Amino acid sequence: MNATIEKYTPKLMVLPTFVILLIISLVPLIYVLGISFTDSTISKPFNDFIWFENYKKALTDEVFGDSLVNTLIFAFVVTTIQTFLGFVLAFAMQRERKLSGVLRTLALLPLFTPPVAIAMIWRLIYDPNQGMLNYYLVKWGLTNAPIAFLGDKTLAFPSIMLADIWQWTPFCFLLCLAALQSLPRDPYEAAMVDGASAWYVFKRLTLPMVAPQVIVIFLFRFLIALKVFDLIYMLTFGGPGNTTQVASFYIYRVSFKQFQTGYGGALSILVLILISVLATLLTKGRELLLKRVE
Amino acid sequence: MASVELRNVWKIYGGKVQAVIDACWKCNDGEFFSILGPSGCGKSSTLRMIAGLEEITRGEILFDDRVVNKMPPSERNVAMVFENWALYPNLNVYENIAFPLRVRNLPEAEIDRKVKWAAEFLGLEPVLKTGVKHLSGGEMQRVSIGRAIVREPAVLIMDEPISHLDAGLRARMRDELKKQVAELGVTTLYITHDQVESMAMADRIAIMNLGRIQQVGTPLDIYYNPANEFVGGFIGEPPMNFTLCELVQEGENYFITSPSFRLQLDDICKARFLGYRGNPKLKLGVRPEDVLVSLTPMPNSFGLRVDFVEPQGDRTIISLQMNGDIFLAQVLGDLRPEVNQTVYVTFDQRHMHFFDVETGVNVLYMS
Numbered sequence: 001m002n003a004t005i006e007k008y009t010p011k012l013m014v015l016p017t018f019v020i021l022l023i024i025s026l027v028p029l030i031y032v033l034g035i036s037f038t039d040s041t042i043s044k045p046f047n048d049f050i051w052f053e054n055y056k057k058a059l060t061d062e063v064f065g066d067s068l069v070n071t072l073i074f075a076f077v078v079t080t081i082q083t084f085l086g087f088v089l090a091f092a093m094q095r096e097r098k099l100s101g102v103l104r105t106l107a108l109l110p111l112f113t114p115p116v117a118i119a120m121i122w123r124l125i126y127d128p129n130q131g132m133l134n135y136y137l138v139k140w141g142l143t144n145a146p147i148a149f150l151g152d153k154t155l156a157f158p159s160i161m162l163a164d165i166w167q168w169t170p171f172c173f174l175l176c177l178a179a180l181q182s183l184p185r186d187p188y189e190a191a192m193v194d195g196a197s198a199w200y201v202f203k204r205l206t207l208p209m210v211a212p213q214v215i216v217i218f219l220f221r222f223l224i225a226l227k228v229f230d231l232i233y234m235l236t237f238g239g240p241g242n243t244t245q246v247a248s249f250y251i252y253r254v255s256f257k258q259f260q261t262g263y264g265g266a267l268s269i270l271v272l273i274l275i276s277v278l279a280t281l282l283t284k285g286r287e288l289l290l291k292r293v294e
Numbered sequence: 295m296a297s298v299e300l301r302n303v304w305k306i307y308g309g310k311v312q313a314v315i316d317a318c319w320k321c322n323d324g325e326f327f328s329i330l331g332p333s334g335c336g337k338s339s340t341l342r343m344i345a346g347l348e349e350i351t352r353g354e355i356l357f358d359d360r361v362v363n364k365m366p367p368s369e370r371n372v373a374m375v376f377e378n379w380a381l382y383p384n385l386n387v388y389e390n391i392a393f394p395l396r397v398r399n400l401p402e403a404e405i406d407r408k409v410k411w412a413a414e415f416l417g418l419e420p421v422l423k424t425g426v427k428h429l430s431g432g433e434m435q436r437v438s439i440g441r442a443i444v445r446e447p448a449v450l451i452m453d454e455p456i457s458h459l460d461a462g463l464r465a466r467m468r469d470e471l472k473k474q475v476a477e478l479g480v481t482t483l484y485i486t487h488d489q490v491e492s493m494a495m496a497d498r499i500a501i502m503n504l505g506r507i508q509q510v511g512t513p514l515d516i517y518y519n520p521a522n523e524f525v526g527g528f529i530g531e532p533p534m535n536f537t538l539c540e541l542v543q544e545g546e547n548y549f550i551t552s553p554s555f556r557l558q559l560d561d562i563c564k565a566r567f568l569g570y571r572g573n574p575k576l577k578l579g580v581r582p583e584d585v586l587v588s589l590t591p592m593p594n595s596f597g598l599r600v601d602f603v604e605p606q607g608d609r610t611i612i613s614l615q616m617n618g619d620i621f622l623a624q625v626l627g628d629l630r631p632e633v634n635q636t637v638y639v640t641f642d643q644r645h646m647h648f649f650d651v652e653t654g655v656n657v658l659y660m661s
Binding site for chain 1: 345346347366367368369372373374376378380381382383384385393394396397398441445
């Protein structure tokens with residue numbers, strides 16, 4: 001009797017969490033999978049079972065294809081810059097034990113701020129009429145007329161990226177700082193006695209020692225960046241044209257603006273598959289890289 | 295190669311904690327010099343100042359009569375074997391040993407030759423391509439020595455290099471290390487808390503306690519002529535016995551007395567006291583092997599009750615009741631008295647040490 005209780009107690013303890021997870025993730029997933037095979041609209045869920053018609057349509061949908069490419073470009077660019085900046089900042093600050101406490105708290109602020117608020121602030125900054133950015137660009141004579149950053153086909157996407165970099169660099173900074181501060185100290189003293197220059201120590205010791213963690217930070221951030229939605233929603237709504245269309249926003253538009261929930265479901269499933277494949281490939285790639293380093 | 299000299303060196307942390315107090319000593323060129331002391335005595339701070347990893351608060355450190363206070367570690371040409379070896383975790387054995395050579399931009403062929411030499415010298419050839427994370431403790435220790443000797447340093451500093459190894463390996467590495475260093479002939483500063491290591495390996499030892507140098511001398515000098523009570527008690531296993539006694543002069547004769555014994559001093563010991571005018575109350579220190587025990591009375595002996603007998607084969611350690619305290623005697627293995635039996639004891643008067651009751655200074659110290 002006692003043995004049975006002991007055996008099942010841990011499982012029972014986990015059960016509530018398990019049920020909650022089931023409800024909030026597995027049930028919607030099955031629901032989406034279900035409607036993706038139907039010609040559903042928002043008012044008529046599970047309307048007409050049409051097999052793979054939605055998927056066939058998705059594969060020929062140019063906007064969807066472009067939005068996937070945009071998503072990948074966006075995620076890759078912002079993640080690369082954020083990881084690099086975060087690492088450089090962390091490396092510069094790692095010795096400042098006293099200062100780094102304050103910096104850590106400050107760095108958390110953009111992460112605490114609701115994304116919508118951040119997007120609002122950036123919209124104000126980019127605004128062609130009252131925006132701070134245009135004000136200074138004109139004042140310092142860098143441009144003659146204000147620029148509509150978010151309305152310009154070439155500038156819109158970089159502008160969103162800049163906002164995203166501002167928002168997420170602290171995240172990479174914090175993780176890089178933790179990684180750097182967890183490195184063993186004695187090899188550095190040994191290198192000092194051995195007469196190595198700061199650059200040599202960085203190249204031969206710091207970088208190889210910290211690389212595995214930095215790659216994880218990069219992957220982590222990359223997978224989050226693939227889901228970008230809020231900045232697009234607030235700043236450009238996918239425009240001008242479809243130049244800032246990303247996958248999650250396109251799905252939102254199809255499902256909740258055009259009310260084609262069946263088609264939106266199919267797109268979601270495709271994106272899910274794509275991200276899973278990508279994540280697996282990247283993790284495998286990391287393992288291979290680490291083996292080569294060893 | 296170089297000599298290392300400390301002149302009135304102090305290390306004070308945060309303006310308060312005195313880690314090293316007025317250290318003065320000189321390690322000669324090519325000497326194997328050991329700094330010995332309990333943990334927290336300031337020996338690591340001393341060595342870190344010599345290596346240049348720590349600033350010198352006051353005083354001067356000289357290499358070959360040249361002040362190196364402001365010189366960065368890289369220019370001092372010291373090599374260091376760290377307590378936890380401080381290997382470069384991302385590099386293999388070969389690259390760990392080659393590191394200081396690559397830093398100096400030596401040609402590849404010369405690096406290869408030197409690394410192979412060090413590896414052969416230390417028996418590391420089979421593991422040259424192995425990552426250091428996969429090595430055993432003994433191998434890691436040899437890699438860190440390899441990294442230190444490969445660049446032919448002026449001074450080799452070793453900070454407890456073998457104290458993390460298990461007992462058997464430690465004994466073997468002690469011999470090996472001594473042999474290797476002797477072969478290289480490099481000036482070596484060896485820091486340890488283990489008196490056995492210091493006694494077995496060093497040409498000379500500096501004993502430290504509470505930041506102060508207690509005594510500098512050869513192992514035998516320190517053993518037979520301790521400068522103070524701390525040195526006497528710290529060196530030797532089983533440790534030196536201490537008991538309070540009083541020096542009494544009766545006509546021509548000198549006695550030392552305590553509640554448990556009264557012992558007449560022989561001519562040699564008496565001669566050492568002839569000029570003594572200090573406090574007649576003294577602390578007597580006698581090593582267990584200098585306590586002579588017999589089952590029958592001897593001349594100038596006194597009876598003590600046996601508290602405990604510890605046979606160890608070749609020798610027996612007897613705990614005796616002395617002035618309400620325990621007094622250890624180490625005798626030959628065939629002498630095995632019963633517990634509570636009274637045995638007759640006298641001391642080897644050549645090796646009796648007398649310390650000041652308050653300061654602990656050896657009152658008969660021959661410097």
